[in-house]
Amino acid sequence: MSVPIVRTIVELRAVVAGWRRSGASIAVVPTMGALHEGHLSLVRCALQKADRVIVTLFVNPKQFNNAADLAAYPRTENEDAAKLTPLGAHLLYVPNATEMYPDGFTTTVSVSGVSEGLCGAFRPGHFDGVATVVAKLFLQTGADFAFFGEKDFQQLLLIRRMVRDLDIPITIVPCPTVREADGLALSSRNLRLSPAERAVAPRLASVLRDTAEGLSNGSPVLPTLAEARAAILSAGYRQVEYLELRGEADLQPIASIDQPVRLLAAAWLGQTRLIDNIRTLPACQLPNESLRIPR
Ligand code: PAF
Numbered sequence: 564m565s566v567p568i569v570r571t572i573v574e575l576r577a578v579v580a581g582w583r584r585s586g587a588s589i590a591v592v593p594t595m596g597a598l599h600e601g602h603l604s605l606v607r608c609a610l611q612k613a614d615r616v617i618v619t620l621f622v623n624p625k626q627f628n629n630a631a632d633l634a635a636y637p638r639t640e641n642e643d644a645a646k647l648t649p650l651g652a653h654l655l656y657v658p659n660a661t662e663m664y665p666d667g668f669t670t671t672v673s674v675s676g677v678s679e680g681l682c683g684a685f686r687p688g689h690f691d692g693v694a695t696v697v698a699k700l701f702l703q704t705g706a707d708f709a710f711f712g713e714k715d716f717q718q719l720l721l722i723r724r725m726v727r728d729l730d731i732p733i734t735i736v737p738c739p740t741v742r743e744a745d746g747l748a749l750s751s752r753n754l755r756l757s758p759a760e761r762a763v764a765p766r767l768a769s770v771l772r773d774t775a776e777g778l779s780n781g782s783p784v785l786p787t788l789a790e791a792r793a794a795i796l797s798a799g800y801r802q803v804e805y806l807e808l809r810g811e812a813d814l815q816p817i818a819s820i821d822q823p824v825r826l827l828a829a830a831w832l833g834q835t836r837l838i839d840n841i842r843t844l845p846a847c848q849l850p851n852e853s854l855r856i857p858r
Contacts, residue, residue, distance in 0.1 A: 566618075566647045568655045572703050575617075575656050579705055587614035590736075591706035593697060596620040597637040597751035598646050601741040605710040606650050608738050617704050618647055619656045621663060626692030637751055656704070663699065672698045674728070677720045677814050681827055682838065685804045693718055694725050701731050709733050714740040714748050716825055716840045720814055740839070742768065748839045755835045766798035767830055767839050775826050775843040784808060784818060795830050804829040804836070811842065820845050 569575050582589060590613035592605045602618075609616045620643060627633035644655055671691050678690035701709065711719045723735050741749045746768035747761075756764055774791040778784065792803045806828040810817050817824055820843060827840040 564648075566644050566652050566655045568644065568657055570657050570659065571662055572658070575654075575703055576705075578654055579617075582615045583705075588708070589613055589615045589617065589704065589706045590708040590710060591617045591619060591700060591704045591733075592652075592710045593619045593621075593700050594643075595622045595636065595751070596643050597639050597754065598643045599741075599749045599751065599753075601712055601714065601749035603646060603650060604741050605712060605738050606647065606652050608736065609708065609710045610651060612736065613706075613708050615653045616651075617654045617656055617706065618652050619658075619700050619704070621656075621658055621696065621700075623663075623692055623696040624660060625664070625695055626689050628686050628688050635755070637754060663696065671695050672725060672729075674721050674725050677717065677724050680816075681717050681805055681807065681809070681814065682829060683717065685829065690718070690721055694721060697722055698725060698729065698731070701726070701733050706733055708736055710736050710738055712740060713737050714750070714839065716827060717814060746772070748837075750837065752835050752837060756832065760799075760832045760835065763799040764832055764837065767795060767800065767828060767832075767837055768841075770794045770798070771826055771828060771839055771841045775841045778808070778820055778826070778843055779846050781846060784820075795828070800830040800832050802831040804831070806830075808843065823848070 569578060579589065590609035592609050594602050606616060606618060620640060622636050622638060624633055640657060647655060672694040673691045674694050683690050711722060713719060719737055726733055726735055743749065745765040747753065747765040748768060753764065770791050774787060777787050788806055788808065792806050795803050808817055808824050808826050809815060811823045811825050824843050825840050826843050829836060829838045
């Protein structure tokens with residue numbers, strides 16, 4: 564049997580109420596569709612943690628600051644449902660824009676601090692759109708757990724902050740970035756790369772890995788980041804929006820590595836914007852973390 568699909572809040576709540584009556588725990592995996600192995604790994608983790616798993620599919624217009632980007636976003640509901648069925652996901656929730664934002668909708672959830680800088684600086688309004696829709700999805704599903712990938716690290720921290728600040732009774736579970744064999748972080752945007760761009764794309768991950776290793780081993784921060792930017796550009800990326808070292812707990816800028824930090828980047832390859840990040844540890848705490856991105 565294929566995964567059941569509901570499209571309205573009323574239908575969703577009726578299914579959830581039935582599950583609650585039987586005492587089941589519930590997880591949600593929010594997505595914008597075009598499901599790839601990264602999303603599927605979130606669903607597998609969710610299935611291990613909770614009795615029932617809801618996957619949501621909504622291409623959220625409020626988080627796109629560019630109309631062309633929204634129009635170009637892949638919409639592949641049938642293929643997505645076909646990928647979820649064999650995993651055993653229990654429900655696919657696919658609201659349309661009117662269900663999510665009916666006439667007269669005026670509320671925005673805005674999380675300051677962690678949403679500033681990095682992607683927040685280059686995509687005005689993006690994180691307000693994310694926070695607003697994720698808050699609604701949490702309230703609509705009433706789930707106990709929600710699963711998010713570490714690839715969107717700033718998004719993950721923002722959602723954690725929002726849940727704490729608004730006392731939403733849900734546990735956020737982060738999951739590691741899933742990568743292609745050559746290190747490229749999985750993303751729905753990878754589908755837009757030409758064969759030539761696809762060949763260049765993994766250089767972002769390999770530069771991050773080498774830079775994180777260098778920084779862990781004591782290379783000076785600013786010159787090392789400048790070299791990394793130059794390496795990304797000379798690999799064939801058109802523009803580096805940001806390449807920054809930030810505290811892992813709060814994304815505050817940091818100047819030296821005496822605690823676990825994240826090296827985060829966004830760069831344009833042709834018409835496609837890719838993001839990635841890697842954990843970077845002080846040398847004394849180095850296990851095999853930096854080996855996660857294959858050479
Ligand atoms: O990461 C995404 O795909 C989206 O930002 C999310 C969390 C589903 C909200 O639309």
